[in-house]
Amino acid sequence: MTDAVRVRGLRKHYQGSTAVDGVDLDIAEGEIFALLGPNGAGKTTTVEILEGFRKRDAGEVRVLGEDPQRASRRWRYGIGLVLQSASDMADMTVAETVRHFARYYPDPRPADEVIDLVGLTAKAGAKVRTLSGGQRRRVDVAIGVIGRPRLLFLDEPTTGFDPEARRQFWALIRLLSEQDATTILLTTHYLDEAETLADRVGVIAAGRILAVDTPAELGGRASAEAEVSWLEDGTHRTLRTAEPTAAVRELADRLGPEIPHLAVRRPSLEDIYLDLIGSPQ
Structure with a gap:
């Protein structure tokens, strides 16, 4: 091209x-x-x-x-x-x-x-x-x-x-x-x-x-670690992992199929941009 x-x-x-x-x-x-x-x-x-x-x-x-x-x-x-x-x-x-x-x-x-x-x-x-x-x-x-x-x-x-x-x-x-x-x-x-x-x-x-x-x-956004968050025993918990699907499966085995307040988030373009230019997030 x-x-x-x-x-x-x-x-x-x-x-x-x-x-x-x-x-x-x-x-x-x-x-x-x-x-x-x-x-x-x-x-x-x-x-x-x-x-x-x-x-x-x-x-x-x-x-x-x-x-x-x-x-x-x-x-x-x-x-x-x-x-x-x-x-x-x-x-x-x-x-x-x-x-x-x-x-x-x-x-x-x-x-x-x-x-x-x-x-x-x-x-x-x-x-x-x-x-x-x-x-x-x-x-x-x-x-x-x-x-x-x-x-x-x-x-x-x-x-x-x-x-x-x-x-x-x-x-x-x-x-x-x-x-x-x-x-x-x-x-x-x-x-x-x-x-x-x-x-x-x-x-x-x-x-x-x-x-x-x-x-x-x-x-490296596509391969960056994901952030998995959920509620367990009244406490909000967070896990950073390269294998979020496996992490969610493990949580489901422990907490049941409806995991309280489950959220899976990968870095946004804004996150990567701010990281590249060295700006506080």
Whole structure:
């Protein structure tokens, strides 16, 4: 499988401070990749370098086969951006806004098709300023995909969304990935969002990539010990074990088939993430 993004030894310094410290990263074509990390981890700087908006100090970077630092205008047409604080054209309608941005590309998708894709056909004639936060984000996505990008950058796309709006947005991102095989690089602070959407996740802290894997396998999560808890003789008890099924069977033999307050828990993605970055849980 061809890589949409290939990074080796990426470094960036600001006034004596190291923001990115030897990052290596591969993202396959058609993959949804989530980059996770605390504030100040080097996440934003890394993504801005990949987008071609910031120069690196050292390292090799190839995005869609070109160096973003020297890339052509044709390369830029293959990149779509949905920024965290995207500006909008409040007094234009949804249709006018999408058509306006379509003019920047040599072969844009039809505006009506894109508006339908993001679920805003009923709002095509509405002014952007009258839309809800979730609907405005859909306009941002429409602008991001109007040029038929091969690679889409999503920066904190659902910040401030209510649960229903977040799930609707997730469905839209899955549709984009499945329909067009668009490669998507997602940055988010929502671990459930990463787990739901991403084929793989990477964790960055202090400018270094700490781990890259599927959400289920990250940091040895799949093979990590489970926590079995239950109530016995009026006392809540807990056991950590690599064989929770055997432990539950043993409890059932001793306490009967209905084990009081039985719970079996494996580490969540959040548990693994916090462990990787060294944050107290």
